[in-house]
Amino acid sequence: MTDNNLGDMAGMMTAFSSGFSLSLALIVAIGAQNAFVLRQGLLRQHVLPVVLFCAVSDAVLIAVGVGGAAFLLTDLAASYRPWLFGFASIWLAAYGGLRTRDAIKGSGDPTNKTKSGQSFGAIIGTAAVLTFGNPHVYLDTVLLIGTVSVPFTGADKLAFATGAASASFLFFFALGYGASLFAPWMARPHAWRIVDGMIAAVMFALAFSMARTGGLL
Numbered sequence: 001m002t003d004n005n006l007g008d009m010a011g012m013m014t015a016f017s018s019g020f021s022l023s024l025a026l027i028v029a030i031g032a033q034n035a036f037v038l039r040q041g042l043l044r045q046h047v048l049p050v051v052l053f054c055a056v057s058d059a060v061l062i063a064v065g066v067g068g069a070a071f072l073l074t075d076l077a078a079s080y081r082p083w084l085f086g087f088a089s090i091w092l093a094a095y096g097g098l099r100t101r102d103a104i105k106g107s108g109d110p111t112n113k114t115k116s117g118q119s120f121g122a123i124i125g126t127a128a129v130l131t132f133g134n135p136h137v138y139l140d141t142v143l144l145i146g147t148v149s150v151p152f153t154g155a156d157k158l159a160f161a162t163g164a165a166s167a168s169f170l171f172f173f174a175l176g177y178g179a180s181l182f183a184p185w186m187a188r189p190h191a192w193r194i195v196d197g198m199i200a201a202v203m204f205a206l207a208f209s210m211a212r213t214g215g216l217l
Contacts, residue, residue, distance in 0.1 A: 041179025065146025
């Protein structure tokens with residue numbers, strides 16, 4: 001292998017690790033999407049479709065940003081900022097309200113018959129809204145990751161995008177399937193009330209944060 005080939009491989013590995021570490025750092029923060037994936041993992045309901053949907057969605061948005069859309073969307077995001085964050089704030093508050101209801105009534109308990117009442121379509125629909133209805137998803141994947149990818153060119157840019165997308169797949173699969181480790185604890189009385197209460201608190205905090213970011217408060 002020539003020095004040029006070694007240099008190319010080193011450059012691609014650097015780009016891959018840069019994309020991977022940046023994406024993982026952004027996605028690891030507790031958010032609405034992560035809380036939803038965790039909940040489905042604990043319930044063991046449609047885990048594979050949910051984690052695949054979230055990971056593939058991230059990969060598509062990353063590809064859009066690295067492909068150059070970051071610069072096209074910057075002005076648009078600034079123009080519609082109050083509307084985008086306002087919608088997200090309302091939706092997150094509504095979802096937090098649902099989790100608060102479950103925490104009070106205990107309807108999130110897996111021993112409760114209402115556990116199986118949510119259809120596959122409803123679960124994927126919720127995942128879609130929590131993913132694409134969150135302005136921070138676009139800010140992180142399209143704008144930030146897309147902007148950071150600018151110095152990379154050719155194969156290095158592809159390696160950067162692959163690294164960023166790989167981090168999403170690793171994180172969501174680990175979150176969704178790793179949740180089963182808590183199954184013994186979740187079998188305890190009132191455990192689901194605690195989980196739903198915590199998720200509700202996260203949702204309300206995110207809703208407040210987005211309302212402030214959008215200049216609504």
